[in-house]
Amino acid sequence: MANRASTVTLAALGGAAVGLVAGWQLPDLVPTTTPIIEEAAAETAASPALTVGERQRGEITSTSELNGKDGSRFQRFTLSLEEGxxxxxxxxxxxxxxxxxYxxxxxxxxxxxxxxxYDPSAAASLRRRIDQSGDYMLVVSGYDKHSYGPFTVTSREMELTTSDTLEMPSHADGWLQGDGDTFDVTIDESGLYQIxxxxxxxxxxxVLEGPNGYRREDDDSAGNLDARIADFLEPGDYRLTARAAYDHDGGLYTLELAPHAQADGAALRNSGELTFDEPLQGWFSGEALSYEFTLESPAAVTIDMLSSDFDAYLELQGDNVFVSDDDGGDxxxxxxxxPLEAGSYRLTARSHAGNGSGLFELRASSIPLDELPSNGQLEVDSPVRARLDPGARDYYEVVVEEAGRYRxxxxxxxxxxxxELDGNGQYLRDDDGAGGxxxxxSSHLEPGSYRATAxxxxxxxxxxxxxQLYRE
Known part of the structure; x- marks a missing residue:
């Protein structure tokens, strides 16, 4: 069951809470004191009545009641309010x-x-949940001793969500009190959703909790002090908790639950087969995702992981193969x-440090090794000087006739x-090993044919x- 305040109605008209309370309302703001509030009970009966849902007009003039603390003028109204x-x-x-x-x-x-x-250009407003039925007093006060003029006090009633269960999609209005509100949410189909x-x-x-230990929390992802959880959810029953981040203050809030707008309307896949030349989209939420593919014959494989939401990271594993990359793309x-031999391989897609979440795209392509363009053969002690074009890879054949250590x-x-150097079970990579x-x-190489990639x-x-290639 949801831990929620037993509220049914809200008398409301939107507006930001702004302004400065008159001195007699906040005694610590002004040193002078005047016992105005002590006289309030005797004069309440003569105050105009304010009915929720109706407008009440008034005016602060030089003849309005005086606040002896700061010289501002004020007017009182009575309201009859119901518990809850x-x-x-x-x-x-x-x-x-x-x-x-009051x-x-x-x-x-x-x-x-x-x-x-305080913003004098914005409307002043207040909110309160009523704990006990009875008569209350509303005070309209000028901001300071120079504030005069006509005003309108407006109110209306609106329904709040009282159900402990939320559907997908749905909209809910609630009031925070205590430790927050909890709701049951059922996801019928796997997909990307946003709350x-x-x-x-x-x-x-x-806070969103679900099957198989699933748990996600968020504070400010929706901007300002608003929260957003966007994630790929599997079918099952979830529990959603809406609360304040750092305190237990009460306040009005809204919840929006809906499917996430997916890029290009493509279906998301977070596992399964990776098909060459068929891009797929997935959603990363902190847990590494695995894909598989099989090569029927040796091929040079290129796999890209692209995301504007997080720092992409790829790992590839197979027989005698383990390669990874962080920022090899743009x-x-x-x-x-x-270059890979025929066989089965597993690709792991995640973020660089396991942080962040969001959409990503995987693109895979392959070229049979015997169809790779070659820049010729690289021989021992015979350096090659060439020019690399943007985005290009230059391939050289390396033939080792005698076993030994080569650089x-x-x-x-x-x-x-x-x-990169590949062949005869060797899959070697280096970035800055030669300095700068x-x-x-530098490795021991057995006789055979290798491919060097610059x-x-x-x-x-x-x-x-x-x-250049040297024997050490």
Whole structure:
């Protein structure tokens, strides 16, 4: 069951809570004191009645009651309010003023005052949940001793959500009190969904819990102090908690539950087969995602993971193969390139540090190894000097006739060099092993044929380079 305040109605008219309470309402603001409130009970019967749902007009003039603390003028109204009602009252008109609500014991319950956020161009408003039926007093006061003019006090009633269960999609209005409100939400079909909590009264905070230990929390993802959880959800029963982030103050809030707008209307896939030349979209929410593919014959495979929401990271595993990449693509996108033998492989897609969430796209392509373009053969002690075009990869055949330890260097003053060496069960990679932005691979090689790949670390870099092979 939801832990919710037993509220049914809200007397409301929207508006930001602004203004400065008159001195007698907040004694610590002004040193002078005048016992105005003590006279309130005797004069309440003569105050105009304010009925929820109706407008009441008035005017602050030089003959209105005087606040002896700051010289401002004020007017009182009486309201009859029911237990459990949520009331919001708005002050409008030329008067630059504030609103304050008192109970029958002259206790201040709510006010539009906040000196730090006062905005004379905005309407003053207050909100309060009524704990006990009875007569209450509303005070309309000028902002200071120079504030005069006509005003309108307006109110209306609106229904609040009382159900403990929310459907997908749905809209709910609620009032926070205590530890927050909890709702049951059922997801019928797997997909990407979004839940937003917005409030001008409290710092919104959402918690979503579901099957198989699922749990997500969010504070400010919807901007300002509003919360948003956007995630790929599997079918099942979930529990949604809407609460304040740091305190237990009460306040009005709204919840919006709906399917997420997906890029290009494509279906999301967070697992399964990765098909070459068929891009797929998925949703990362903190847990690594796995995909599989099979090569019938040796091929050079390129896989890109693109996302504008998080720092993409890829890992590829197979027989005697483990390669990974962080930023091999543009910006924070990942790109894996590797010549692979025939067999089955598993691709892991995640963020660089496991942080963040959001949409991503996977693109995979392959070229049979015997169809790869070649820049010729690289021989021992015979350096090759060439120019790398933007986004290009230059391939060289390396034939090792005698087993031994060899060193392969890729040197350039014009781009960040990245070097790869594949063949005979070797899958070697290096970025800056030769110092500076130069690359070096040093390893024991058995006799056989290898492929050296010279490229830049970033896909847009280009320039002259030297590729050289030595036996150590």
């Amino acid at each position: 009602a949520l009331i919001e009252i708005e002050l409008d008109g030329p008067l630059q003023g504030t609103l304050s609500l 109970d029958g014991e002259e206790n201040l319950l709510a006010s539009s005052a906040d000196p730090a956020y 937003e909590m917005r409030s001008s009264d409290v710092d919104a905070y959402l 910006e924070l996108n990942a790109r894996l390139y590797s 392969l260097d890729l040197l350039s003053d014009e781009f960040d060099a990245y070097l 932005l130069n690359s070096r691979i 490229r830049a670390y970033g896909s847009s870099e280009s320039g002259n380079y030297t590729l």
